[in-house]
Amino acid sequence: MARKKPIVIVTRKLPDVIETRMMELFDTRLNDDDHPMTREELVEAVKAADILVPTLTDRIDKGILAQAGENLRLIANFGTGVDHIDLAAARERGITVTNTPGVLTEDTADMTLALILDVIRRVSEGARLIRSGEWSGWSPTHMLGHRLWGKRLGIVGMGRIGSAVARRAKGFGLSIHYHNRRQLPEYVEQELDATYWESLDQMLARMDIISVNCPHTPATFHLLSARRLKLLKKTAVIVNTSRGEVIDEQALTRMLRGGEIAGAGLDVFEHEPAVNPKLLNLGNVVLLPHMGSATIEGRVDMGEKVLINIKTFVDGHKPPDRVIDTLL
Ligand code: DGY
Numbered sequence: 001m002a003r004k005k006p007i008v009i010v011t012r013k014l015p016d017v018i019e020t021r022m023m024e025l026f027d028t029r030l031n032d033d034d035h036p037m038t039r040e041e042l043v044e045a046v047k048a049a050d051i052l053v054p055t056l057t058d059r060i061d062k063g064i065l066a067q068a069g070e071n072l073r074l075i076a077n078f079g080t081g082v083d084h085i086d087l088a089a090a091r092e093r094g095i096t097v098t099n100t101p102g103v104l105t106e107d108t109a110d111m112t113l114a115l116i117l118d119v120i121r122r123v124s125e126g127a128r129l130i131r132s133g134e135w136s137g138w139s140p141t142h143m144l145g146h147r148l149w150g151k152r153l154g155i156v157g158m159g160r161i162g163s164a165v166a167r168r169a170k171g172f173g174l175s176i177h178y179h180n181r182r183q184l185p186e187y188v189e190q191e192l193d194a195t196y197w198e199s200l201d202q203m204l205a206r207m208d209i210i211s212v213n214c215p216h217t218p219a220t221f222h223l224l225s226a227r228r229l230k231l232l233k234k235t236a237v238i239v240n241t242s243r244g245e246v247i248d249e250q251a252l253t254r255m256l257r258g259g260e261i262a263g264a265g266l267d268v269f270e271h272e273p274a275v276n277p278k279l280l281n282l283g284n285v286v287l288l289p290h291m292g293s294a295t296i297e298g299r300v301d302m303g304e305k306v307l308i309n310i311k312t313f314v315d316g317h318k319p320p321d322r323v324i325d326t327l328l
Contacts, residue, residue: 004027005025005027006026006027006050007026007027007028007029007048007050007051008022008026008028008029008050008310009028009029009045009048009051009052009053010022010028010029010030010031010053011036011037011052011054011055011057011058012031012055012058013030013031013032013034014030014053014078014299014303014306015296015299015303018306018307021303021307022307022310025307025310026051026314029048036057037057037058039059039064042058042060043064046060046065046067046068046072047067047068048069049071050071050072050073051073051310052074052075052076053075053076053077054077054078054084054085055078055079056079057084059084060075060085060086060090062086062089065093065095068093068095072093072095073096074095074096074097074098074309074310074313074319075096075097075098076098076306076309076313077097077098077099077100078302078303078306079099079302080099080100080104080215080293081099081215081216081243082097082099082323083215083216083217083243083245087323096313096319096322097322098306098309098319098321098322099323100301100302100305100306101160101321102305103298103301103302103304103305104161104293104298104301104302105160107292107293107294107295107298108161108164108292109164109167109168110168111267111288111291111292111293112165112168112211112213112239112292113165115239115241115265115266115267115288116148116169116211116237116239116265117148118265118286119237119264119284119285119286120145120146120151120209121146121148123286124286125143126143129143148173148174149172149173149174150173150174151174151175151208151209152177152207152209153166153175153176153177153207153211154177154178154197154204154206154207154211155177155178155179155213156178156179156200156210156212156213156224157179157213157214157215157220157242158179158180158213159213159214159215161241161242162211162213162214163184163192165211166178167192170192170193175195176194176195177194177203177207178194178195178196178197178203179198179199179200180196180214183196184196204228204231204232205232207233208233208236208237209237210224210232210237210238210239211238211239212224212238212239212240212242212247214242215242215243216243216245216246220245221245221246222245222248223246224238224248225251226248226250226251229247229248229255230255232260232261234260234261235262236261237261237262237263237264237265238261238263239264239265240264240267240268241267241268241292242268243268244266244268244269244270244271244272245270249269249270249276250276252264253276253278253279256279256284256285257278257282263284263285263286264284264285265285266285266286266288267290267291267292268290268292269290272290273289305321308320
């Protein structure tokens with residue numbers, strides 16, 4: 001007799017090819033209208049599912065997990081960041097958590113460079129001026145930005161994405177500096193021409209551009225605190241394509257308004273989808289709606305990873321992208 005297919009509940013709309021394959025393989029419940037699930041809907045989902053496929057818009061906290069049915073055994077997150085899932089609570093209940101690392105690296109690094117270029121060369125500001133109809137023509141002193149070539153870039157978090165940012169940045173003539181929990185092997189540092197700073201404080205004080213590329217964990221919450229932001233040069237620019245929570249957004253906003261930091265490129269925010277209204281009118285700030293990894297190819301690759309993690313788990317093996325052991 002055929003084995004019963006596991007119930008897989010997917011909380012948001014995924015690419016069609018992924019949803020179709022998921023329907024073929026499992027007893028899958030989709031979210032056709034793509035609405036972010038309410039807390040009540042999430043509770044219903046964890047009660048009914050054998051496997052939950054959430055995204056970063058679902059807060060899977062201790063309270064939700066406490067109501068999960070005995071049958072919930074796997075949370076196969078569609079995304080790399082897992083700061084919206086209480087990993088310790090999942091582990092206590094014997095629930096495996098997987099994510100989708102590696103397939104977003106290049107897209108997120110591209111967006112990081114796009115933000116750096118945009119802020120330093122005032123690309124969005126120029127585009128806004130054209131559309132306003134108020135451009136009165138070229139002048140030698142109009143819309144001056146800064147030369148990227150030769151500036152110092154400090155990367156906070158030199159994992160896959162940080163390293164991909166470094167490779168690109170080197171091509172733009174930036175000198176690469178980084179702070180990381182662990183120093184990279186010498187051959188990687190040589191390849192990237194990268195200088196390691198054990199002290200984040202010391203690195204921050206010397207850089208022209210800071211790029212935040214570390215994950216949000218309890219240890220990195222407000223890593224760029226008000227105190228640390230004050231260490232930055234007045235001419236420095238900060239770019240974040242990781243998680244809003246890594247920077248104290250209130251302090252950053254205050255400093256941008258007061259001219260204590262020259263500019264910022266932010267793809268992520270502390271209380272998404274809310275954005276501090278005081279950021280909205282600042283000319284020296286480029287704001288994007290968390291789209292660092294938003295490519296069609298990337299989303300399909302993420303879905304493939306989710307499928308592989310679920311299928312491996314269902315077949316009785318250890319899924320390749322287990323996070324629970326690496327992040328706790
Ligand atoms: C992730 O996978 O964590 C990304 O932030 C999604 O864009």
